[in-house]
Amino acid sequence: MDNIAGKKSSLTWAVHISVAVLVFLWMFPTVGLLVSSFRSADQISGSGWWKALFPQEQNVMIRTADPALQQQIDGAYVIEGNLFEQDGLPIGTVSVWGTSSRDINAYKPGDTADLGEDGQLTVTENGDYTLLKTTEFSGSRGERVFLTAKTPPTFTLQNYKTVLFSGQATDKMGKAFLNTFTVTIPATIIPILIAAFAAYALAWMDFPGRALLIAAVVALLVVPLQLALIPLLSFHGAVVEATIAFLGTPDPDNLRRFATVNGLGRLLGFEPGEAVSSKGYLGVWMAHTGFGLPLAIYLLRNYMVGLPKDIIENARVDGATDFQIFTKIILPLSFPALASFAIFQFLWTWNDLLVALVFLIDSSGDTTVMTRQIVELLGTRGGNWEILATAAFVSIAVPLTVFFFMQKYLVRGLLAGSVK
């Protein structure tokens, strides 16, 4: 736009460079986590992740093969082999080597070291060595070689196996992954359904108090959900107590435990002495529905109001009922807005910690979600970066996928929800 006058802005290069720097800064922390999740614990604590992408120099002590493997060639005794194959080391290149721990940089690759009465040792760049002596080798162990070797980057999938499939008590991420889905899917679908009907009523039906209700929705958009925690926890408890009183009689010491169960309760699978927790999926779905509704109604109403009036009025004249207009015309036309909100709600419920902590996760921990598991890991295994990074990346991967595939709708929703 600034080039309209016909001259190229002299700032163009500065702009390219600053954007590149900003993108680099913004990506760097996330890439760090991703790279770390593919490194072993030793690698992570051995060097910064940014070095993992380049060949690494490391110092190792390796012994040559046993004297038992010696061969006799042309009157001399020879032991041959490759140093990198000895210890299952990653194949690399030798930069310098030595035969004593006091002087590990004594020789270059290709040099021959004179070991006195132990013979002569040659080490080449790719790790091949030849130990040569005129008399027979004796003893049970090979010669010590101190290598300074450059090893290429190595990565492992082991962390993902540990985190997702090991099933250890502290690493139950696999279960948490499923639980998170169980929370997220209904918590996305239910508010959309409820909000779509309400938004249609607020956009296209005439009734007293409509303007007031729209104002109320706008007001509720910013009410912090922190206020809802205690009142709703009590409410969910009261619902449990009422249910128990309905399906049997409560234990006098604990109103949330069955003393006896009546016929209907037995039919539903309850047993005497069974305690019912006020925390669970139903509660967390309801909570997410309630907290997501203002934005859902607001977004959908704004979108529906903008739909062409003619279509709706023609349908009315042709005798369509409101229900038919809604399901056959409005819903299909509102798909972009529905998709926008669905992404919002999905990201928000997937990434949520507070609502799950308060309404879902009970003392048994069976219903734990990933965000909660990660916080737990941060506390108990703050130093185990390989587990932490992998767990975090597993939980980030799903929203990131959604983000990159449906970014268009996310942006559209943000614009509709904020710009007034």
Place this chain on the structure above:
Amino acid sequence: MHPAVQGLLTIAIGVSACIGYFYFSNILLDKVIFPARGTHAGRNINRANLIRPWLFLFPALAALGLYLAYPVVETLRLSLTDRDMGGAFIGLENYRKMSIDPKFWEAMRNNALWLLVVPAASTAMGLLVAQLTDRIRWGAIAKSLIFMPMAISFVGAAVIWKLVYDARPLGTEQIGILNAILVALGGEPHTFLTLPFWNNFFLMVVLIWIQTGFAMVILSAALRGVPEETIEAAIVDGANPFQIFFKIKIPQIMGTIVVVWTTITITVLKVFDIVFAMTNGQWETQVLANYMYDKLFRANDWGVGSAAAMVIMLLVTPILVWNVYNARKEMK
């Protein structure tokens, strides 16, 4: 039953109950209560149309009322009563107790810092990125990458940044990039998150990193909406790119900047996960939302916890009123 099957079953029941409600309540209204036939057909249709909006609205109103409106009132009541005394009214006693708690004032101070720094920094960075990427060919990709943290959970972001801030004793290899740079420049490694006062800013960086993308997306759309004639006129008059940006573009998108600013302000007031996961309010990093969680679920003090929640509500109220005012103005 396998949990996944159980989950799917519950999902199916919940969703079909929802659809069933809307479908059958409409049939009930049209066919049984006010049938559109017989002697009163016309009157019945009118009556049905009077009731139908409320059928459509009922589930939403019930959920909103129960999950957002009622809690505001109930929290206010809880903040004025004592749970141990059987819910007796004790006036402002909880607020008094809170006001002599140094942790509360620490949270207030930190929240004030967050409110000053995060919305300003995020909006400024967002504006900068929006303006810069607007002019280059690979701007869309750059924007998408800077927008990406929006999809990452606060907890995930906490882990990401803990790795950035990680500190190892001097002499061992640093695996956190910040300390690695510090040591490479000849400094000493710092445990950034336990450095009182400054650690607040290290936590804020995490939220700024997340929110910049949000600000960028909205401001970038606003910048595109600036009429080209005004910019052309400025170029003809000899304005340089900086003058065009600050004197032509910024004033025209001021309304959007304010919206972005207030939206991020609300996010900041509710910030919980980042502090909870990274420091849990230790080393003088407490914020209101985490203070409230501490009081409610660790100290089990519902009175002071509710009072803290009311403080958050009070801070949000001006924005709430302003939003409603704007929305009503727009509808007229």
